[in-house]
Amino acid sequence: MSSIVLAVGNGKTLFGGAGVAPDADLVRFVDPESPIINAFDLCALRGDGIFEATTVWKGFPVSLENHLKRLANSARLVDMPEPNIPALTRAVQLVIDQYDDPEPGPMLRIIVSRGLDPDTGVGKAADRTPTVYIFLDAKGTLHSLEPITMASMTRGYPSDITARAPWLLNGAKTLSYAFNCAVHRECARRGVGDAILFTEDGYTMECPNSSIVARYGDTFVTPDPRIGILNGTSQREMFAWALEEGKKAEYRKLPIAELREADSLYMTHGGWSIPISAIDGRALAVDAAEIQAINDAIHSGRTHEDALKIGPTGDYE
């Protein structure tokens, strides 16, 4: 039992195989301070792997089904083995069971590397089993509902690139986040809290590790993921809340110029909806009571079932 739980997953039972192996064959718990990754593992050498992250709120892993579905989609996009969803679900529960810190909302992360690099001497003989680890951490940076400021920046891609160039891996949540980290350093230089990325032809994409939602009157809008962004899990929880409240929610191509004119903006990630107080220097009103209501709905599980049914429909224009 501890405040930081680290489990090494069994790549063979968590990726591939039918049914759920016994608990002892799913994960083993290790000291978080001890090294667990080989020097020739592709997560370290190439950022070659996928991951998911969310909040566990009072024992409830927020949006877990949608996170594991997205992990499966990422695995498909990067040609990795298919995750065994029921086995991963059980593994996550075993990790949660080891947690006993008073902090109600520790961060959960599931890391999956392609495994040892077959082009190295150490990896050559390995059998292409993914390297998996899961952690639950109450001692790192946790979420806050403090309003944040935001700057817009180009992602460098046109809005039609994803279908034309699937090797760019747009829409896959890979471990190659050096770019995402660089955007956050650029934000620090500019004195803003986060960034919203747009395409070269001027359409809104996503934040480096968050989705974005804009409100215009009673309508909540988010960019269609088929522009080459992640299908937001917390954004879908927020859409579920909006629909339950009798408001409207839509996916579409959203010009960045239109985003800048929104009545309100929200950054969503890791089980949270965080208010945005300014974009590119334009101040936005923040309704603290609404923000609290959205997050309470997400954390209590109230939006959970509805969020599973939400997603873009129709063709991508």
Add this chain to the structure above:
Amino acid sequence: MSSIVLAVGNGKTLFGGAGVAPDADLVRFVDPESPIINAFDLCALRGDGIFEATTVWKGFPVSLENHLKRLANSARLVDMPEPNIPALTRAVQLVIDQYDDPEPGPMLRIIVSRGLDPDTGVGKAADRTPTVYIFLDAKGTLHSLEPITMASMTRGYPSDITARAPWLLNGAKTLSYAFNCAVHRECARRGVGDAILFTEDGYTMECPNSSIVARYGDTFVTPDPRIGILNGTSQREMFAWALEEGKKAEYRKLPIAELREADSLYMTHGGWSIPISAIDGRALAVDAAEIQAINDAIHSGRTHEDALKIGPTGDYE
């Protein structure tokens, strides 16, 4: 002494500090099979780090100065501490000294992670020291002079993006290589050996882990790195060979359509110049004697000094 040498570097003496610390304070040698990386290290969590790779030919680390200069440039582009070049040079020599396999050309790699993630509980208290390791490996995939086929693919960016959007990290050799790995899987699907990437406006860039050189008569041409690609180390060795042989060598913006019409094409990386036998289905002649001469010149160190002086000049158009 062994065929796979793995050294964990001392981040404090190899990054920052003046002068070269005693050997025992630079590296320690570890079992290549044992885990050495913490689960909360940014190389594993975010592909957040930089690296260099080359061949050590009969004890001579090819282009080492240019590799370490490029490592310093990558560090600057990703806001990491400045490498101590003399200390890293000594560390590489210590690794080479431990090698005793009969293979003449093992692969050397220098991996530098930003260190433990300060947003995690384990990394919060750490002091931002980079995680460093160096390996020399005779047992992985080694280079061959077999001619390879190549397909061209879009990189998704326009040719003027690098100056406009430095947060894309174009030109930095980061550990976030998921995209580069994906391009190689796309090559396998298409039945070609490697890929050459081009900009959305049709200019030649680089291969996923190599530079490209085109020959037109007696002139060797490579894309200007300011288009947002790495400054090729082996390509500079090859240019040095060309100039020593009385031929011409130039950097410029090279339309992909013009690349496809070259008299010969060469893929350069890791201390090798590898002949290309076809691009997008068009066959190219390969002069095996010329290829051998180029590689002999590079491996013997003959081109080494001249390569240090080569690079693009003038403004980027």
